[in-house]
Amino acid sequence: MSDAQPPLWQRLVWYACGAFVLLLLPVLKYAELWQTLPRPQKLALAVALGAFGTACLLSLFMDRLASWSAAGKALIRSFAVLSLFLVAAVTVSISLPRFMLIPLVVAIALIVPLAISPLGLRRLPLAVLVLVAGMTAAYSFGHLNMSAQVERTTRDAYFSTAFYPLHAIIREGWIPEPATRGGGLTLIGDRPLLGTGDGHLYLIDASASGEGFKVTELPTQVPANREEFAKAFGGSARQPKRSMDWREAGPPRMQTWRFRVADVVAAVEGDQVHLFASHHYWNAKDQCFVARVSELTAPLADFEQSVANAKWSTLFETTPCVPLEGPDRKRGKNAFRGEEIGGELLLLEDNKLLLTVGDSGFSGMESTQIFAQDPAADFGKTILIDRATREHRIFTMGHRNPQGLTRTRDGKIWLTEHGEQGGDELNLLQDQANYGWPNVTYGTEYGSNVWPHNPHQGQHLGYRQPTMAWVPSVGTSAVATIDSKLFPVWQDNLLVGSLSSRALYRLVLVEDRVVVQEPIALDKRVRDILQMPDGRIMIWSDDWALTLLEPASQHNGTSLFATQCLGCHGIADGMTHRLGPDLFGVVGRRIGDAPGYDEYSAAMKAQQGAWDEARLDKFLQQPAAAVPGTSMAFPGVPDAQQRKALIEYLKKSEPIDKRGVVSAP
Numbered sequence: 001m002s003d004a005q006p007p008l009w010q011r012l013v014w015y016a017c018g019a020f021v022l023l024l025l026p027v028l029k030y031a032e033l034w035q036t037l038p039r040p041q042k043l044a045l046a047v048a049l050g051a052f053g054t055a056c057l058l059s060l061f062m063d064r065l066a067s068w069s070a071a072g073k074a075l076i077r078s079f080a081v082l083s084l085f086l087v088a089a090v091t092v093s094i095s096l097p098r099f100m101l102i103p104l105v106v107a108i109a110l111i112v113p114l115a116i117s118p119l120g121l122r123r124l125p126l127a128v129l130v131l132v133a134g135m136t137a138a139y140s141f142g143h144l145n146m147s148a149q150v151e152r153t154t155r156d157a158y159f160s161t162a163f164y165p166l167h168a169i170i171r172e173g174w175i176p177e178p179a180t181r182g183g184g185l186t187l188i189g190d191r192p193l194l195g196t197g198d199g200h201l202y203l204i205d206a207s208a209s210g211e212g213f214k215v216t217e218l219p220t221q222v223p224a225n226r227e228e229f230a231k232a233f234g235g236s237a238r239q240p241k242r243s244m245d246w247r248e249a250g251p252p253r254m255q256t257w258r259f260r261v262a263d264v265v266a267a268v269e270g271d272q273v274h275l276f277a278s279h280h281y282w283n284a285k286d287q288c289f290v291a292r293v294s295e296l297t298a299p300l301a302d303f304e305q306s307v308a309n310a311k312w313s314t315l316f317e318t319t320p321c322v323p324l325e326g327p328d329r330k331r332g333k334n335a336f337r338g339e340e341i342g343g344e345l346l347l348l349e350d351n352k353l354l355l356t357v358g359d360s361g362f363s364g365m366e367s368t369q370i371f372a373q374d375p376a377a378d379f380g381k382t383i384l385i386d387r388a389t390r391e392h393r394i395f396t397m398g399h400r401n402p403q404g405l406t407r408t409r410d411g412k413i414w415l416t417e418h419g420e421q422g423g424d425e426l427n428l429l430q431d432q433a434n435y436g437w438p439n440v441t442y443g444t445e446y447g448s449n450v451w452p453h454n455p456h457q458g459q460h461l462g463y464r465q466p467t468m469a470w471v472p473s474v475g476t477s478a479v480a481t482i483d484s485k486l487f488p489v490w491q492d493n494l495l496v497g498s499l500s501s502r503a504l505y506r507l508v509l510v511e512d513r514v515v516v517q518e519p520i521a522l523d524k525r526v527r528d529i530l531q532m533p534d535g536r537i538m539i540w541s542d543d544w545a546l547t548l549l550e551p552a553s554q555h556n557g558t559s560l561f562a563t564q565c566l567g568c569h570g571i572a573d574g575m576t577h578r579l580g581p582d583l584f585g586v587v588g589r590r591i592g593d594a595p596g597y598d599e600y601s602a603a604m605k606a607q608q609g610a611w612d613e614a615r616l617d618k619f620l621q622q623p624a625a626a627v628p629g630t631s632m633a634f635p636g637v638p639d640a641q642q643r644k645a646l647i648e649y650l651k652k653s654e655p656i657d658k659r660g661v662v663s664a665p
Contacts, residue, residue: 041097
């Protein structure tokens with residue numbers, strides 16, 4: 001045991017190390033600078049630093065000698081200080097999350113006593129190393145780009161669908177990660193324009209040849225005051241990283257990061273571009289929020305630069321302005337249902353613009369108001385706006401969260417919207433029609449088997465019926481009309497995006513009825529769908545990826561397997577069979593001997609040896625000639641180069657998933 005007096009500077013180094021560790025915790029957790037952290041996290045950080053700092057100061061003035069007995073006393077004293085701070089925090093309703101509380105306990109239990117122990121005096125280099133690492137991390141997160149740079153990748157995938165094998169070019173990392181979900185796609189001439197959920201705008205060059213793909217950020221942003229809204233409620237403008245943080249669990253909290261830009265649409269008229277964006281707007285003076293449509297006009301020539309000097313103006317704003325506190329607020333754990341903005345835009349003739357507006361949770365369940373059935377409220381409606389006079393009127397009512405709008409070649413307007421637990425709908429819009437929400441729905445309340453407002457459970461009586469309803473919900477998002485020559489068999493079909501089932505749905509309409517529904521499993525939360533001038537389909541998804549879909553035309557091994565083999569065979573693990581045996585590992589496998597597959601013909605079972613490249617080539621060329629009596633009805637692949645490509649794919653491919661998605665190796 002040592003009775004030496006520890007040098008003051010050594011103790012301060014230890015204390016600084018602990019303080020830096022605590023200071024960095026919320027920054028590492030939320031990937032945001034300290035000044036932009038949510039108010040609750042700032043208060044929690046202040047409590048943690050206060051407890052640790054007080055324990056350090058008491059030890060500094062009371063523990064004069066470096067000894068193990070002094071370290072033990074410092075430990076007991078420090079935990080007493082921590083207890084007082086925690087009691088005070090609970091009293092004023094400040095909670096310390098686990099990611100901060102556990103390191104605080106560790107810091108107080110180790111650093112304060114270690115600084116005056118004999119071991120602490122001999123391990124100063126370790127403290128310096130921790131301090132340097134902490135300062136480096138602080139500099140990296142505080143002064144460099146907070147969002148990690150995601151590598152730009154481009155990959156191909158193939159999907160087996162009715163009539164067309166689809167070739168998908170998936171570009172990930174080309175758009176910087178938005179702070180929140182949302183946004184939409186539109187066209188400026190023949191170039192797509194993307195508006196993200198946080199208001200950034202990107203002009204995209206995507207030639208049909210696939211060469212020269214380019215993304216250019218425009219020098220303007222949609223005027224949604226997201227940061228001001230988040231600051232007003234001590235929340236964050238950036239969506240959480242963990243999936244569990246999206247759920248309304250635990251104590252009440254305002255999900256301020258759901259404040260978003262919902263859609264963008266552009267009208268090119270002569271030499272001018274009129275850009276419209278739907279978004280939330282926080283009225284700080286009256287402490288309430290609205291949904292807005294903002295407009296920007298700029299010359300078409302040199303549009304990328306000219307928008308920098310263009311000014312946004314307000315074309316439309318919903319009424320009423322919705323408070324988030326007080327008797328008229330939405331109750332529950334989260335008073336802001338920002339994901340229910342609706343916000344889809346559709347340009348119509350005669351200078352008209354159609355806007356969808358969600359009810360933002362005011363359905364009479366957690367609120368005293370029922371917006372969708374209130375003719376004095378714009379929420380839960382579609383709104384027809386005259387762009388010239390800025391006058392507006394309710395077009396349809398009785399909607400929950402209308403996410404998609406499109407118009408077919410016959411002039412009919414189709415809308416997709418979210419139900420609650422089930423009851424997602426496809427609706428054919430008729431002027432002045434009422435679609436019933438929240439009085440009727442084919443869905444039920446979350447966590448329940450009924451919908452309390454509906455007097456006839458499971459029916460949709462008294463209001464305009466949906467053309468189609470999904471039970472369970474698929475999380476319908478955008479809807480687009482296919483009317484290009486690139487997909488002649490799909491002419492006038494609808495493509496509906498899905499969030500929860502991560503897919504597209506191709507709908508065939510006959511006399512305003514859906515007679516075919518085909519899911520296309522993209523494995524992406526589809527946010528918006530845009531048909532390009534050349535007929536290709538661009539998808540904007542919540543993983544901030546851009547996907548281009550077109551009919552597969554290249555005869556590489558991947559596309560050949562998708563078009564020639566996927567109807568009967570899969571590539572999973574060599575044992576997950578379909579109509580035919582699974583072909584994973586088929587090269588080198590004994591003929592007629594796939595584990596667990598017992599549907600081989602007698603002719604195939606009689607074959608000797610294993611599948612090598614030569615035997616596969618002969619079989620693929622003409623199966624019936626290579627194995628007389630085979631039950632395989634496939635006529636074969638006459639082209640030698642295509643057979644070679646297909647065999648190479650079978651040799652190198654990795655397992656595909658059960659949805660029929662084939663990725664290029």
